[in-house]
Amino acid sequence: MALIEIDNLSVTFDAGDRYVHAVQGVSLTVHARESFGLVGESGSGKSTILRAICGLAPISGGAIRIDGKPLQTPRGFDFARRVQMVFQDPYASLHPRHTIDRTLAEPLAIHRIGDTDRRVVQALRDVGLDPSFRFRYPHQLSGGQRQRVAIARALMLEPEILLLDEPTSALDASVQAETLNLLSRLRAERGLTFLMVSHDLAVIDHMCDRILVMQHGRAVEELDRDQLAAGAMKTGYARTLFNASADRMLDG
Amino acid sequence: MTAMMTWLRDPNPQSRTQARLGQMWLGWLRMRRNPLAMIGLMIVLALLLMAAWAPLLATHDPLTQNLSQRLLPPGSAGHWLGTDEFGRDIWSRIVYGSRVTLYIVGLVALTAPAFGLLIGTVSGYFGGWVDQVLMRITDIFLAFPRLILALALVAALGPGVENAVLAIALTAWPPYARVARAETLTVRSADYIAAVQLQGAGSGRIIWGYVMPMCLPSVIIRVTLDMAGVILTAAGLGFLGLGVQPPMAEWGQMISSGRKFLFDQWWVATVPGLAIFTVSLGFNLLGDGLRDVLDPRSASR
Amino acid sequence: MTLLSVKDLYVTFRTESGIVEAVRGVSFDLGRERLGIVGESGSGKTMTGRSVLRLIRPPGRIDAVEMTFDGIDLLKISERQMRALRGKRIAMVMQDPKYSLNPVMRVGEQLTEGLRRRDGLRGAELHRKAIAALEAVQIRDPERVLRAYPHELSGGMGQRVMIAMMLIPQPDLLIADEPTSALDVTVQAEVLSILDGLVRDRGMGLIFISHDLRLVGRFCDRVLVMYKGRVVEELEAKHLMQAQHPYTQGLLNCLPRIGGDRGPLPGLDRAAAWAG
16 A cells, blocks of 8 residues: 555746746655655755655645545644654754754644653653753754754654655764664664655665656656666666766675 | 852753753853953943942932032032032932933833844745735834934823833834844744644744744844944933923933033033943943854854 | 875864864875875864865964975965965865855856966966866866856856866865765766876875765775874775774775665774774
8 A cells, every 4th residue: 555655746946037847747656664765966856855745845736645645735733743854954953942852842742742751751762862962952962963853853743654855964974874773773663654865875775675766856767676786777867876876886 | 159060061951941041151151251241241230230229329319409509510529420400419310310211221122122023033934925014014114214203103192201112112123023034034944944844833833932032142132232222212302302201310301401501511411421322332242242142153153 | 205294283272161182193195196084074184184274263273293295394384475385286175166166256257366366367368278277177168157157057067166276276286175075976976087187197196085985995095094183094095995993994884885785784883992
């Protein structure tokens, strides 16, 4: 059963003097508990798809369905409890004047869920942070710790779908490894469905079952993991991308 | 004391209060390194103390007239700043006048920025026609010369401290709305706003909890820098006889009554003028220092 | 032949919370070759690169037993002499061209500023040189790029313009700080091959600062691996895979690979004795 269905999606921004077609006619389906990757270079529209799902970018054509039901605008409380997002830059995605405690307690307050103290401490433990971090401000944390907080925040409402927008590209290699391990573990424990965006084929390969290669707002080629590892691309662009990532191969 | 310091500098605070106080303590440390800001703070504190202890500091009743002692120069026995044309002690009038000044400044500082902040953040956050309407209203208020608009209001409502405050507040808010709106526009597209929108937060919660804290520092800085202007406008209204009514002591009105003797008895107008100058300078210096402490761009360092 | 020699370099910052040592006793020699400096954020790699040009702002200070460039003592010469050296003989390319190019000046004007000021070139000769500089970094339509403003260029194009600009005075040493990190992988390869060609054809020395160990391993001749302000390992790039130091090994192993087994990635043991 397809959990996320994107059908011929187009996103067009009005840039004043001209229209920017960020996404043009992209279709994809993600099954429950699957991890799906969107790969492409800057300007390929991969992040825009995630933002369109969340209502942060306007849908100008096509449809997005979650669990068979079309999305409503505004997205509403039910959507928030099913779908959450982790952003690329952990320095920009946490409010600089809110403590970690406030950041994590906010979704509970919005949805009138009680038991705040226990849930916040538990959320910190779940992402591998010591509860003593609870009353710190974001600038007192490292990049990796901030991204853990951002992941904890996304999981506060216990969603089934996590949208990951380049969650590790702003992090150091060793911190990236820890963060990817954390995401994999959480997915296994909670049966999460991932829709993940990255420019790094190795990261996408490590995390995803199927991938869609995008360029200039269009879908280029869909590959499963075995095809990617074997270098079995059919299109020229996917191959170029693959070759440029050759140093990320297993036997590199 | 040391225990208190360790508590404040604890990298792992145990509660929200401790975290917030710790941040304030760091801000205070930053501020303390700026000597000019500390001078400003001293002046503002001195004004506060002067107003609070006016009955103790004043050597005479500010309203009691004594025509036998009129227009005594500074340094005269019992009147170290001299007396005015009714023989009232100028020092005592300055001391009591600080209460009026503080009252006006305090009321304006509470009302105008709050209103401006609300208009500015709402306007910037929603954009579109809301922004258009609110900003055009702001433009209209901005287009009036401040003192003239205040004059018109006081003329309509009648003279008095409360009406002077109302008039100043009504003319002072547009710049705060502008500042808040500009700040909101940069904050609006931040990822942390997107994140809380995704959690289903309503506009009110986002504006109050997320946008306003980011705009507040710029507005507070702007307020302290404007305080000098507010004191001067209040003094201006007083000078024109539209603010505080005699015989109550108010600095602007004291200058006004002193101008008749400016050439022969210069101190009658000069001393309150110096008081206004000092307090304005104090607020300006404090505002400059606060900019370093509160500016979100420098706070992250 | 040694172009740059650095011995026991320290960069220290005096802050409220005490003295922070960003670089702690780094030594290296550079010939006309490609030297990679690799490390994670906070390793001091950028500070090492900047201190060669004495571009450390107060309260930071540079101390070293020796820092000579082509016989010139970089620690002794005046700020004025240093300015003459910067750009002309030692050039630097930063991570993001967006912040290095003046947004309100046409590319052509910025590119030729040095030529006009320093060499007094005008007219056709100036234009010819500018076009040649852009062609050297494989820009296909140099005429259009000369007339463009920085915001009209893509990231890869902007970075090429930056490199072209730095190379016009024909420097002997180029310090490139993450020159390709803001670029897409396909563009990255092109920019690297341009840099590579320049080192080979002009015999320039290159210090290539990056967080990407594999990229540096592929591109450079020699690699310094830095951690917490120290060089933990220095090795030939072609022997990178046989790195001995646990930190270097850790950095290599923690990266995911295409076709890997998707098990948990090995973390980096920061608690080890060498981390102090």
